[in-house]
Amino acid sequence: MAVTVPDLLPGTLDLLILRIVAGDSMHGYGIAQRLKLLSADVLQVGESSLYPALQRLLLNGYLDAEWAPSENNRKARYYTITKAGRKYLAAERKEFDQLVAAIQRVLQTA
Amino acid sequence: MAVTVPDLLPGTLDLLILRIVAGDSMHGYGIAQRLKLLSADVLQVGESSLYPALQRLLLNGYLDAEWAPSENNRKARYYTITKAGRKYLAAERKEFDQLVAAIQRVLQTA
DNA sequence: TTCTCTCCCATCGCCAAACGATGGGAGAGT
DNA sequence: ACTCTCCCATCGTTTGGCGATGGGAGAGAA
Numbered sequence: 177m178a179v180t181v182p183d184l185l186p187g188t189l190d191l192l193i194l195r196i197v198a199g200d201s202m203h204g205y206g207i208a209q210r211l212k213l214l215s216a217d218v219l220q221v222g223e224s225s226l227y228p229a230l231q232r233l234l235l236n237g238y239l240d241a242e243w244a245p246s247e248n249n250r251k252a253r254y255y256t257i258t259k260a261g262r263k264y265l266a267a268e269r270k271e272f273d274q275l276v277a278a279i280q281r282v283l284q285t286a
Numbered sequence: 287m288a289v290t291v292p293d294l295l296p297g298t299l300d301l302l303i304l305r306i307v308a309g310d311s312m313h314g315y316g317i318a319q320r321l322k323l324l325s326a327d328v329l330q331v332g333e334s335s336l337y338p339a340l341q342r343l344l345l346n347g348y349l350d351a352e353w354a355p356s357e358n359n360r361k362a363r364y365y366t367i368t369k370a371g372r373k374y375l376a377a378e379r380k381e382f383d384q385l386v387a388a389i390q391r392v393l394q395t396a
Numbered sequence: 397t398t399c400t401c402t403c404c405c406a407t408c409g410c411c412a413a414a415c416g417a418t419g420g421g422a423g424a425g426t
Numbered sequence: 427a428c429t430c431t432c433c434c435a436t437c438g439t440t441t442g443g444c445g446a447t448g449g450g451a452g453a454g455a456a
Contacts, residue, residue, distance in 0.1 A: 186296050186297060186412095186413060186414065186441095186442085187296060187413080188389060189413085189414080191389075191393070192389065192392055192393070195392060195393050196392070203433070203434090204433070204434070204435095205432065205433050205434085206433095211392065214391065214392045214395055215388040215389075215391060215392055216388070218384060218385070218388040219385075219388050219389070219392065221414095222414080222415065222416080223433085223434080223435080224414075224415055224416065224417080224418095224435085224436080224437095225413080225414050225415065227434070227435055227436085228413080228414080228435090228436085229413085229414085231435090232413090246432075246433075248423070248424085248431085248432065248433095249422095249423060249424090250421095250422070250423060250431095250432055250433060250434095251421080251422075251423095251432095251433070251434080252432085252433060252434085253433085253434075269393060272389075272393075274328060275328070275329075276386055278325040278326070278328040278329050279298060279301075279302065279325075279329070279382075281324065281325060282302055282305060282306070282321065282324045282325055282329065283301070283302070283305050283379060283382075285324050296413085296441090296442055296443065297441095297442080299442085299443080313404070313405090314404070314405075314406095315403065315404050315405085316404095331443095332443080332444060332445080333404085333405080333406080334406090334407085334408095334443075334444055334445065334446080334447095335442080335443050335444065337405070337406055337407085338406090338407085338442080338443080339442085339443090341406090342442095356403075356404075358402085358403065358404095358452070358453085359451095359452060359453090360402095360403055360404060360405095360450095360451070360452060361403095361404070361405080361450080361451070361452095362403085362404060362405085363404085363405070
């Protein structure tokens with residue numbers, strides 16, 4: 177069963193994107209594929225969710241972008257994480273872990 | 287630092303409410319308190335998030351409600367989880383765990 | 397008695413995030 | 427020429443949560 181990310185956990189998309197780009201500069205299409213791959217098809221982003229998210233991240237200064245030909249010689253926009261992006265990623269990731277821990281505690285305890 | 291639930295993880299509110307009510311029939315105000323308590327103040331629900339959520343759950347048949355005096359002798363609406371609610375809870379919980387696992391995998395792997 | 401405090405309910409209007417649908421352009425292979 | 431895949435992007439809608447707001451009604455204090 178394939179699930180779109182925010183089906184259950186919205187707000188996590190930015191986090192995932194940043195993490196993927198942090199590993200390697202990529203274009204949007206590639207990010208979507210990589211997400212699907214890494215999550216063994218559990219996670220998926222539609223393009224209409226992805227591109228707005230990228231715009232957001234650009235606007236907030238967490239990503240930089242530049243046009244360059246892709247591996248397939250297409251016009252593509254490559255995203256690179258900024259210093260601020262890394263900082264934000266680290267912070268959000270920590271908060272994510274805390275929240276998940278808290279939620280799981282509630283789910284288990286009662 | 288106190289965080290409202292959907293600050294990072296919306297969609298989880300229903301799950302938390304159901305789990306809490308599953309443990310014990312409660313009124314709205316009590317649910318909010320219990321959530322705060324169980325999560326050691328990490329999680330919080332405002333009333334303007336809570337009550338609409340409860341309506342939703344009622345409407346979907348996951349909860350039943352009836353009026354009864356509270357422990358403090360106030361007028362209160364007690365919520366009880368239904369059979370369908372338990373089923374839904376179990377399913378969503380499973381999905382939640384899967385998603386979290388997938389996300390964490392992505393966050394760690396790259 | 398009145399006043400205030402806490403408990404407990406609920407809605408309205410707003411905002412942000414994600415989604416489906418849609419619409420391209422432009423290599424590459426048939 | 428045609429189709430396929432790659433790659434970009436926006437528009438309009440829905441959904442969920444939030445801040446502000448507005449009660450009613452016990453209980454203890456003034």
